Amino acid sequence: MGLIDLHCHILPGVDDGSKDLEMSLAMARVAVKQGISHILVTPHHMDGTYLNHKADVLQKTAAFQTALTTAEIPLTVFPGQEVHLTGDLLKALDDDDILFMDEGGRYLLLELPHSGIPEYTEDMVFELQTRGITPVIAHPERNHGFQQEPDRLYDFVKMGCLTQLTDSSYLGVFGDKVEKLTSKIINANLGFAFASDAHNFKGRRFLMDAAFNKLTEQAGEQVAQQFNKNAKAIINGDDVVMPEVAKISAVKRKRRFWLF
Ligand SMILES: [Fe+2]
Numbered sequence: 001m002g003l004i005d006l007h008c009h010i011l012p013g014v015d016d017g018s019k020d021l022e023m024s025l026a027m028a029r030v031a032v033k034q035g036i037s038h039i040l041v042t043p044h045h046m047d048g049t050y051l052n053h054k055a056d057v058l059q060k061t062a063a064f065q066t067a068l069t070t071a072e073i074p075l076t077v078f079p080g081q082e083v084h085l086t087g088d089l090l091k092a093l094d095d096d097d098i099l100f101m102d103e104g105g106r107y108l109l110l111e112l113p114h115s116g117i118p119e120y121t122e123d124m125v126f127e128l129q130t131r132g133i134t135p136v137i138a139h140p141e142r143n144h145g146f147q148q149e150p151d152r153l154y155d156f157v158k159m160g161c162l163t164q165l166t167d168s169s170y171l172g173v174f175g176d177k178v179e180k181l182t183s184k185i186i187n188a189n190l191g192f193a194f195a196s197d198a199h200n201f202k203g204r205r206f207l208m209d210a211a212f213n214k215l216t217e218q219a220g221e222q223v224a225q226q227f228n229k230n231a232k233a234i235i236n237g238d239d240v241v242m243p244e245v246a247k248i249s250a251v252k253r254k255r256r257f258w259l260f
Helices: 021-033 054-070 089-094 121-130 144-148 151-159 176-187 208-219 221-236 248-259
Strands: 003-008 036-041 076-079 082-084 107-111 134-138 162-166 193-195
Touching: 003 162, 003 193, 003 208, 003 221, 021 036, 021 054, 036 054, 054 076, 089 121, 121 134, 121 151, 144 151, 144 176, 151 162, 151 248, 162 176, 176 208, 176 248, 193 208, 193 221, 208 221
Parallel strands: 003 036, 036 076, 082 107, 107 134, 134 162, 162 193
Antiparallel strands: none
16 A cells, blocks of 8 residues: 545646646656555635535546546545535535545545634534544644644544644645644644645645655654554544644643754
8 A cells, every 4th residue: 555645636627736637647647656546636615716516526536537547547536625614514514515535424624714713613523523524624734723822733633633734834845834833743643644735746746755754754654654544544434543642832841852
């Protein structure tokens, strides 16, 4: 099994990711080169700009898989959505217009607005959980709310949420602050999997091999392997082993000496 990418805008012409099939196939070749074998394609949905309805994504993902196979690119794609947190989410669930990260409908890739954590987020998480859904918070390290109050991420994980960290965040593409917060999230055991969130070849791009190399160096082989195991468990709808989690503020104090 290669690396599993849980968040990626590789589906052609559906959002601000890949423009067309040619670009998607070129991105797929980069992904395979980095050791990625499976990608959950996650076009933006209900973010105020893009609507990518479940039926369309299912059809377009199947067509893209056929194109990958024809081009002899050894990559498996699964249909998904990056679901934006909005008051319309429950209705979309009722209307069967939501794709999950697994076929069984257990894990939901949930994107919060970058500007912060809306007041109703906890209520929505609770509502999703009562429906048997586990939210996987997309790139919390890039959210202003978690940047200002990192310990709120601990609260969400204690509530039962999982998190997906973005490879390029960990490598400094979004700046020093985001890179450091990503490391802190990992040190507090509040990070569960890496994903590329790749949109193109610059900026938000595939950096999965480099991120896993860095994780192996900084946190050890076992943690790196666990990240990919968690990604597999999420895709398969299996349990994710919950480690002992800590508040980010507590880890910072405790581990300060080890940073020098
Ligand atoms: Fe995304």
